[in-house]
Amino acid sequence: MSGPGTRRTTMSTRDTEAAPPYRYTAAMAGEIERRWQDRWTERGTFHAPNPAGPMRPSDGAAVPEDKLFVQDMFPYPSGSGLHVGHPLGFIATDVFARYHRMNGRNVLHTMGFDAFGLPAEQYAVQTGTHPRTTTEDNIVRYLAQLRRLGLGHDERRRIATTDIGYYRWTQWIFLQIFNSWYDTDADRARPISELEQQFASEQRSTPDGQPWAQLSTAEQRAVINEYRLVYLSEAPVNWCPGLGTVLANEEVTPEGRSDRGNFPVFRKNLKQWMMRITAYVDRLVDDLERLDWSDKIKAMQRNWIGRSHGARIRFPVQTGIGETAGIDVFTTRPDTAFGATYMVLAPEHPLVSAITAHHWPSDVDATWTGDGDTPTEAVAEYRRQASQKSELDRQENRDKTGVFLGVHATNPATGEPIPVFIADYVLMGYGTGAIMAVPGQDQRDWDFAEAFGLPIVRTVAPPDDFAGQAYVGEGPAINSANSEISLDGLAVDEAKKAITEWLEATGHGEGTVQYKLRDWLFARQRYWGEPFPIVYATEGDTAGQPVALPESELPVVLPDVEEYAPAAFDPDDASTEPAPPLAKATDWLEVELDLGDGPRTYHRDTNVMPQWAGSCWYQLRYIDPANDEAMCDPANERYWMGPRPELHGDEDPGGLDLYVGGVEHAVLHLLYSRFWHKVLYDLGHVSSEEPYRRLYNQGYIQAFAYTDSRGMYVPAEEVEEREDGDFWQGQPVRREYGKMGKSLRNAVSPDDMSERYGADTLRLYEMSMGPLEASRPWATKDVVGAHRFLQRLWRNLVDESTGELRVVDDEPGVETLRALHRTIAGVHEDFAGLRYNTGAAKLIELNNHVTKTYGGRAGTPRSVAEPMVLMLAPLCPHLAEELWSRLGHSVGENRGSLAHGPFPEADAEYLLEETTEYPIQVNGKVRSRVVVATSAGEDEVRSAALSEERIAELVAGGEPRKVIVVPGRLVNVVL
RNA sequence: GCCCCCGUAGCCCAACCGGCAGAGGCAGGUCCCUUAAAAGGAUCCCAGUGUGGGUUCGAGUCCCACCGGGGGCACCA
Incomplete structure (x- = not known):
């Protein structure tokens, strides 16, 4: 009898027979990973204390002066979940955060969701499911996937831009911008009230010269509205019938189509909300010089601004x-x-x-x-x-x-x-x-x-x-x-x-x-976005003029509507007009308010904000996510983001310490976010002049994709690579290369990799496949190399058949100590410089040395095993925690976790060899070598080289024209 | 068309201020363990740095031209 059940039993019996019981296998990795993820959550291992507010240290202690704020470009929680390309940056920031946390810094690292956006809305249009339901389900799924990767996030600080408690403050910032004007003399934004005073006191004359006091309220408001940093303007805008909304210039491709969805875009005269980003144009260009960003991104911003x-x-x-x-x-x-x-x-x-x-x-x-x-x-x-x-x-x-x-x-x-x-x-x-x-x-x-x-x-x-x-x-x-x-x-x-x-x-x-830069068209005629905190009087001479709601009226909550679709438009029909879904929410639309001149009927603005709004300021909310009184306590902002000229130079604009994400946001998010931050700076709400002090763009993971004879994509996973070509189900297929995803049928999910090898292996593989900034092809077959390394390291510390620790207290030999301390010094530099591929290689090299030296003996010396585990921890935190705890660190400070250190320090004594081998070149070609004391001076090295047998022969008694000695490197004899 | 980045072993990638081209992984070979297998162990093999010039005692590294790949901008006055 051979049913599926029998077969499975046979196979699992084989597995258990074959693999030693305590080998580091995918199953064991999975068990270790789940256990440590639970412990980290229970213990709040990655909670970073704030100087002020509910997250200040419970024991009243001061927060460490030495802090680090690391941030990823937060994801849009899409319905298709993560593929292995997405977490590349997330893992990189996690390694960086963990490394610095182990070195004693107070590290803020968390991740939220850029959760407003078109896909959930389009899905709602198709299925009738509320976008919030779709969005929240997707977030749950994302969180599970992120958790499985072992990312050390402070989960108390997670936000989603769709949280009412979050977008309340997005609306608040909108009001700050709306209630400001740009004073070109002072070169900064100021509150509108100060402009009113200037008009009232006749310090500033009205545009048509009439005395301010003689203007009606409506006329005064109209004058003021022309100065605001957010204003309504009737102008040609980008109308995209296919999306049912207008778009910003930045969202339109050079071909005149929408960035999202690739629909035709038409120029149309419409009354629309604009943000006066052009007021900041010079500061946006000039301050690029103060940022630690790649020249490429800076060039793209300069180009877009086009001064x-x-x-x-x-x-x-x-x-x-x-x-x-x-x-x-x-x-x-x-x-x-x-x-x-x-x-x-x-x-x-x-x-x-x-x-x-x-x-x-x-x-x-x-x-x-x-x-x-x-x-x-x-x-x-x-x-x-x-x-x-x-x-x-x-x-x-x-x-x-x-x-x-x-x-x-x-x-x-x-x-x-x-x-x-x-x-x-x-x-x-x-x-x-x-x-x-x-x-x-x-x-x-x-x-x-x-x-x-x-x-x-x-x-x-x-x-x-x-x-x-x-x-x-x-x-x-x-x-x-x-x-x-x-x-x-x-x-x-x-x-x-x-x-x-x-x-x-x-x-x-x-x-x-x-300048090429134009003001930012800020309104969208969609449903799934932040409502504007703006109303219009329905009667009287100020009817139709926008009025800002007072802070007490926030949040303006997005109402439920029957229809989420803006309206079904023919994407090619330029003659259509926007029809915002919120206009149909009749109960919500009309509102009775007393805004200072008695109770009146107003109707609300029916636009919503563009998706970029929420991402303009999320770093500030990460800092103080639970604050009900303010978007962010100034003391907390100053601590995490304030300028630190003593560390970063006199020109330091402040901002978070490392921001990692893709290059695709070069002129959208990164420009808008800088603009908002500068307004908040001018108005005194933040101490930093820029949101992101250092920006690092990770490359993309791409993958091969295969098409059959009809040109259809076949599942890349099932393609066989043979010497005579690539085949799928016996038929030859053509290889292409491109972005990982559903359409090319070449996506690989991180869950699948965790299943097969464990998350630590996946993390290590992703970090060691190349430099972070480089794009590279995914190769599932290569992942096993990372897994083998972890198995060998495990085997050096744990007996595979008994599970006993195989670590001894013997002193390691001097060769091993040299290898160890060279590795420590190198790993420090590599981790701090985001060069994880070379850092990982150094760890593998050390482990290979340990295998060779101690593999055949009773065990690995503890004084090598421990630093090796600690150095592995940023890359493979679960395995490192497990080994650290098995090494006897299961109690005491940090309750046995190595998340807060220690991190090994290199001993200079072992970094220098006593002797140095110099290659000796004759006319630039290596002819011989000589070993001299490291401390030898140039003259000694020279004479040692010249008296070396083969060299003496080649020189043959004559005088070399020149002898070049490069200390520590080589000798070159020129004949 | 203009600007930027990148070409190192069959593949992914190292190589500091110009100083012995190889750290690491994959693939491949051989051997060991094994009835067998591999996600086991050991060990070996592999390029002279896209091409052509130049600077230099010495070039993967600097300069010039070209070829190939990727990206940005593109009738921006």
């Missing part, structure tokens, strides 16, 4: 009805103004209609008219065509097109008339939407000039051997003089300075700075 210095120049032009208007252009090259031979406006430029001529000049060039009978006609047709071009069309087709407006402007530098065109290579969204075209020094202008037969004048002399068209490099100015000024002969920088002074003196323009 360029240049000048604004006004070109006079006659309108169609004979009036003089001015076309403002922005240029980074005012020095080339003498070479501006024509002008171009963006097709959407507001001046176009006003200045377009009614008739073509008699001598008009046929290629300039776009086949229109009149300029008006040609312009209308060109505008129509331009509006229909998608972003992609624009990028793919870079042939220069445009039409002449039939008018000329005057180049203020030369005084010459120059023709004015519209062309779609000039964008309305950047600068002033108009350019002076300088074909001699700009390739785009050159291309257009060639297509339209326009004159080209060089104003910078290219080098003699220059063979290109437009010349954008350095060189002396030429052809650049009028009766008042000459730039000729000046270098580019000098010429810019000189012309800018002349422009300012003559009123033709002025030096200015231009």
Whole structure:
């Protein structure tokens, strides 16, 4: 009889017979891991005390001055759970936190959830399940997966952005920003009340000059609203019918589609909430220099902000009805103004209609008219065509097109008339939407000039051997003089300075700075997000004006609604309008409030905040998660995040000590978060000027994926790698490489790896497969190497057949002590520098030495075993705790846990060898070697090398030209 | 098109300020244990650093050009 039951019995009997009973197997690892995870929870091992509030030390002791705040970019709890790529950063921060905790620092490390977001909402739309239910179920699942990895989080500090107790403070911060304005003189945000005082005391005059006191309440409010850091504006925004919401610029891809979901995005004029991030633009750029971030991320932020210095120049032009208007252009090259031979406006430029001529000049060039009978006609047709071009069309087709407006402007530098065109290579969204075209020094202008037969004048002399068209490099100015000024002969920088002074003196323009960054569109017409703490009066002269709720009205809780969907829109239908789901929550919508002028009826704002809101400030809530009085006690913020110039230099902006996450948030989360933090700093709520002092971007774990002959993905797990190729179920498959996930059918789950090897093995493998910042391929077959190492280490300390400790009190030999202390010194450096791959290699090397030396003896000397276990602990904490406790540390301080140390210190005595072997090179090639005392001076080493037999032979009695001695390294004899 | 990063053994990766190319793991070979097997033990094998120049006593490391891979930006005035 052979049923499934019989078979299983046979196999398990075999297993138990085969493996010694006390071997470190996956089953034993699992048992050890669960046991220590329970102990850590019971004992609150990773609870980090705060200086103030409920988390201050229970015995009244002061918190250690030496602290470390480590943070991961918190995950969105998706329905598909974690794959082995996700925890790479989580494990890395855990190792870092554990290492520093063992070295006596007070370490804050926890993890929460970025739990508002589209997937739960879309699932709700499909199934009717409340997004909160889906979200909370997913969080439970994530927590189980995270727990299994043995992450040493302070679980008291977990938050989810969807917790009402959390988003109450997100709303509070919104109100702080709403109730602030940017004082450009003081270069900081200030409370709105101070602006009101300035108006009331006439220290500041109103925009139209009317005395403040004569304005009605509604008028006063309207004036104030224009200054707020959050404001409503009617402007072209990114409308995404496919998502039913508007989006921020940062959420739209270069192809003009939504970052999430890849739906088409249309420009549409809508009234929307904006955050005045542009007020902080200079500080956001300049303070990058004070941050310990990779150059790559800094470059991406600088790029996005796009600050360029240049000048604004006004070109006079006659309108169609004979009036003089001015076309403002922005240029980074005012020095080339003498070479501006024509002008171009963006097709959407507001001046176009006003200045377009009614008739073509008699001598008009046929290629300039776009086949229109009149300029008006040609312009209308060109505008129509331009509006229909998608972003992609624009990028793919870079042939220069445009039409002449039939008018000329005057180049203020030369005084010459120059023709004015519209062309779609000039964008309305950047600068002033108009350019002076300088074909001699700009390739785009050159291309257009060639297509339209326009004159080209060089104003910078290219080098003699220059063979290109437009010349954008350095060189002396030429052809650049009028009766008042000459730039000729000046270098580019000098010429810019000189012309800018002349422009300012003559009123033709002025030096200015231009940015690509635009204000942050902050509202979403979705359900699953934070409601705005804003209401509007329904009657009276202030009706329709936004009014901030007082703090006492917080939180504004998200109401339940019948329909979660914003509305079903055709993703390609640009004519649709946002229809927020909250507008349908009628009971919630209307509210009776007394906001200072008696009870009145208000209706609530129906927008919700974007997902980025909650992640803008979560580090502050980790610090003080249970605080009901404030988002965060200032004493706690100062301790965990305050500047420490004595450690980090005078320019230290403060912020948490290590932030690890993927590079994909370079211009979204990381920019928004810095902005909010700076507002909070200006308003005095935090002592740090930046949220994240040090940022480290981990690489991605990718994996091979396989497609069959039809191009369909097959489960990567089941693919056989053979010498003649890769096969799945006998058929050949093609190998690809990409992100791990469901769509490529190549995801590997951490639970599965824990099942097969234990979480410690998984942790060790992930940390040793390469440097943290590098992306690399996952290879399940390699995991066994990490497991074997742990088995060997276990075997060096525990008898596999009896379970007895095999550790002796003998003194280790000097070779072993040298190996040990070299390892200790190296591991310290590697762990502190996040180089876990080399740290792990050093531990394996030491263990190999121990195996070789003591494997055949009665046991491993305790004085080697203990430090080895302690050094392993940050990487493989469960196994290390288990061995540490078996080594007899089960009682006493820290109740036998090594989580708080000690961590071994290297003894300098064993780091230096008594003798050093020097390789001896002759003309750069190693010919021999010689052993001398480490303490030997250069001369001794030199003579030892020269008197070495083979070298003496090669030198053969002559005088070497040169002998180079590199102390501790080598000797090179040059003949 | 422009900018940044990376090319070291069959594979993943080490190599400090330029100083003996190899720490570690996978795969492979041989042997041991074993009726057999491996997630056991021992041991061995493997490249001259993408290519071509240059600087240097000496280059994986610095410089130049090119090739290949990855990423960012892209008609930004």
